Amino acid sequence: MTTDTPARLLTLLSLLQTPREWPGGELADRLGVSRRTVRRDIDRLRELGYPVQATMGADGGYRLVAGKAMPPLVLDDEEAVAIAVGLRAGAGHAVEGLDEASVRALAKLEQVLPSRLRHRVTTLQSATTPLTSGDGPSIAPETLTVMASTVAGHERLRFAYRAADGTATRRSTEPYRLVSTGRRWYLVAYDLDRDDWRTFRVDRVSEPFATGARFAPRELPTGDAAEYLRRSMQRRHESYEITVVFHAPAEAVAPLLPHWMGTPEPVDGCASCVVRATVSGPVEWTAARLATTGLEFRVREPAELVECVRELGARLGRAAEPG
Numbered sequence: 460m461t462t463d464t465p466a467r468l469l470t471l472l473s474l475l476q477t478p479r480e481w482p483g484g485e486l487a488d489r490l491g492v493s494r495r496t497v498r499r500d501i502d503r504l505r506e507l508g509y510p511v512q513a514t515m516g517a518d519g520g521y522r523l524v525a526g527k528a529m530p531p532l533v534l535d536d537e538e539a540v541a542i543a544v545g546l547r548a549g550a551g552h553a554v555e556g557l558d559e560a561s562v563r564a565l566a567k568l569e570q571v572l573p574s575r576l577r578h579r580v581t582t583l584q585s586a587t588t589p590l591t592s593g594d595g596p597s598i599a600p601e602t603l604t605v606m607a608s609t610v611a612g613h614e615r616l617r618f619a620y621r622a623a624d625g626t627a628t629r630r631s632t633e634p635y636r637l638v639s640t641g642r643r644w645y646l647v648a649y650d651l652d653r654d655d656w657r658t659f660r661v662d663r664v665s666e667p668f669a670t671g672a673r674f675a676p677r678e679l680p681t682g683d684a685a686e687y688l689r690r691s692m693q694r695r696h697e698s699y700e701i702t703v704v705f706h707a708p709a710e711a712v713a714p715l716l717p718h719w720m721g722t723p724e725p726v727d728g729c730a731s732c733v734v735r736a737t738v739s740g741p742v743e744w745t746a747a748r749l750a751t752t753g754l755e756f757r758v759r760e761p762a763e764l765v766e767c768v769r770e771l772g773a774r775l776g777r778a779a780e781p782g
Contacts, residue, residue, distance in 0.1 A: 475504075
């Protein structure tokens, strides 16, 4: 009989987290205890917030169901490795929709992974190559997890940084948020040496080091990290207003556009929609991003973007000509 109650509860929880119903007798046999002990252990799990549902019958059955809150999960070795590899693969690129929360999850998981499992994760990832990847620069997952940990723990972060012109510096910061633009990851942080807020491209960061020194978070001027990054990028690059009409409903267009292009507005009885946004950076990138939606569209303004789309279409047409 298992007399270690915490260990028995963890084993019971691990069994219940498999998608099936467990007869009370089978659980008792697995744990080496009586059915009465199983019932008491089920009550303990319910008190801890795990929604365990019981079914009536000669043997009685138990299963874990969805509750109002997400309870802690118990993972076996294979499950932990699978999740860590998946998160690492996604974290290496600023994939749209993979925001700071998923990076924090990776940081939490890798913090508690035993060294033998961490070695398996690293070995498996280094031995595989994805067929497709994000269109932004790749980033070492370790860099993101260190940054996410310091953001969550309000811990000062030091790192080496390479500017766009190649200048190398060392930075000491109070990290505020990680922000994904759909192509790249950025760190919004307070630069202690320059006594001001700064944004850093994470793919230009190396040797990140969590100092262990805690700090009280400062108030960001804009109150929102994504908005601060947007304004910072507009200051660095000439921005311009775009107006693009898509010949498709707004709900079909919205998932295909990056968040910085805003929300499509329905027109013509909702059969079409218009996108109005302030963007920065090369018009060539904006033209290519619009083309990758795979939808019919017409650029109204600016004239530079209209001409760029026209040239892109002609170039692609020539590329498809025979001979």
